Amino acid sequence: MKNLILFVSIIALLTSFKSADKNPIKKAKLKADADNGGITLPKGFGALVVSEGVGKARHIAVSEKGDIYVRLAKLKDGKGTIILKDNNGDGKADESIGFGSFVGTGIVIGNNYLYASSDSSVVRYPMVKGSPDESKPETIVTGLELYSEHGTKSLALDDKNHLYVTFGAPSNVCQEKNRMKGSKGMTPCPILEWHGGVWQFDANKKNQKQADGFRYVTGIRNIVGLDWNKQQGELYAMQHGRDQLTTLFPEMYNAEQSAELPSEEFLLLKKGSDFGWPYCYHDRFQGKKILSPEYGGDGKKQEICEGKDKPIMAFPAHWAPNALMFYTGDMFPAKYKNGAFICFHGSWNRAPLKQGGYFVAFVPFGKDGKPSGDYEVFAEGFSGGTEVKNPNDAKARPVGLAQSADGSIYITDSVKGKVWRIIHQ
Amino acid sequence: MKYIISLSLLTFFLSSAMIQKNTITKPQPSVYQPDSGKIIYETYCLACHQEDGSGVPNMNPPLIKTDWVLGDSTRLINVILKGLKNTEINGDSYSNEMPSHDFLTDYQIAEVLTYVRKSFGNQAGPISSEDVKKQRAKK
Secondary structure, rough: EEEEEEEEHHHOOOHHHHHHHHHHHOOOOOOOOOOOOOOOOOOOEEEEEEEEOOOOOOEEEOOOOOOEEEEEEEOOEEEEEEEEOOOOOOOOOEEEEEEEOOOOOOOOEEEOEEEEEEOHHHHHHHHOOOOOOOOEEEEEEEOOOOOOOOOOOOEEEEOEEEEEEEEEOOOOOOOOOOOOOOOEEOOOOHHHHOOEEEEEEEOOOEEEEEHHEEEEEEEEEEEEEEEOOOOOOOEEEEEEOOOOHHHHHHOOOOOHHHHHOEEEEEEOOOOEEEEOOEEEEEEOOOEEEEEEEOOOOOOOOOOHHHOOOOOOOEEEEOOOEEHHHHOOOOOHHHHHOEEEEEEEOOOOOOOOOOOOOEEEEEEEEEEOOOOOOOOOEEEOOOOOOOOOHHHHOOOOOOOEHHHHHHEEEEEEEEOOOEEHHHHHO | HHHHHHHHHHHHHHHHHHHHHOOOOOOOOOOOOOOOOOHHHHHHHHHHOOOOOOOOOOOOOOOOOOOHHHOOHHHHHHHHHHHOOOOOOOOOOOOOOOOOOOOHHHHHHHHHHHHHHHHHOOOOOOOOOOHHHHHHHHH
16 A cells, blocks of 8 residues: 555656646646645635745735746845745745845836836836846836835836826824824825825836826825726725824724724725825715814714715725735636735734734625625635734734736735745636 | 624614713723823823734834833933834834824823833833923923
8 A cells, every 4th residue: 555655656746747847837736735824715725835934025926937026025135026936836936036126015017027116216127038137127216205104115007008106195194293192184284295195107218206107096095905907997906094093082082983993995096086085084884984083073074075085895994905906817716807805914903802804805896897795705814813912913914916827816924924825726 | 694793783882982972991901000001001002012012013113122111211201202203123113103192291101101111021110200301391
């Protein structure tokens, strides 16, 4: 018996080598890890760990030939992006190479270029034989103001040679003194002139300043999850709602209310939209935008907020949606096609309630470009426990999403930079 | 279904909570004195620095054995009075900003800092209202 097993495995090994030689991506059979890399998925799906850790990971992109590009928030051996290569086709990274010397969040492959952002610029590299040429960087957007709060730049490309860049507001709610109890909200909020929105740039023009771009949408506190929906020809994003209603207005909001308000908003970014930050926040229990207390609100009044653009879906507060990706592949069952995957990085300010998020959600979409049903938990268990009390306890936090040519998807983690690949059998 | 039930319970809960404002519910500590450092910490600091002082990775620093907490008391008092921004804490940088809490009284600041200096595994001397008063006068 033992011999038989040995024999079979040798044959299996030999054949796998043989097929790997010829066409690594197509022929090799991907196999999920026995424990799905520590996460839980719907029936029929499996996960394999591509890498146990590349560093403080952010967003991710996968090239046509299957190389994986992970952006980092902190340099690793002087490099800001890690390239993971799978040479034998088993899905596991066999090679890890540093690329580019600047950290940041945004990364997108398109137009035959790889675009990557730092918090103050966007650089692109030509794809030569399927790989970016590190020796030929071109600066596309430059000279952006550096600031730490909501300062990361997420990227998206449309099909008309435009590049979209997020400019988060370096503020919670545009108070004269940020996050300080008793400090008034500024009217008009001067931050909105250069932040609090998404700017559109020419994807092919070098050395553009922010002023050369066009403010595509405004009234958004902070976006990290951003994606161009090819089927709809529209830009979508996830907004991080404001914090600290109770620390700033304890007489108006108790700790539980502050934990559940405002919504994290799923937004359809039509050109010229205004979603109301900082004057308004979204309350999913009342189903509308409410005037912020810093601007005279009382938790019910709407006033100017009545006319602001609404989310297409509202999620529980503070879950921190850090990646958005529309699924266009064929590997997953039909209901997933053109639906949205969202990484909820996980909350930190829901005390005294338990923290929330720390999972990847799926939202089914209809032909009209709107959600066709409620969200579902797609992948969970990242934090390693049933409940997260303090964010620092979480073993992993999902932060980036990408789809590969075969229709499998990748998830990155911000704690150690673990990378999972999700397949459907 | 479970989701719907909990959602409606929550809505009910929220709306009833809205009616009777001022009900600031907090995790009830086992022993505390009213207005103690712990209560002040829970009201003003916990959201960012967390219940166990461990902070939020990349966002809000821990208050566990940092030079700032254990070290020079005037520097520590100034963090509360003036806030802090873009400063590396023990080799890591944090994206949020520490807002000024100068609206707290000298006594409250002394209490909360003494609480921080004696909690989360920290062991450092107390801060007095007098110390805070002196720093505030210097502004």
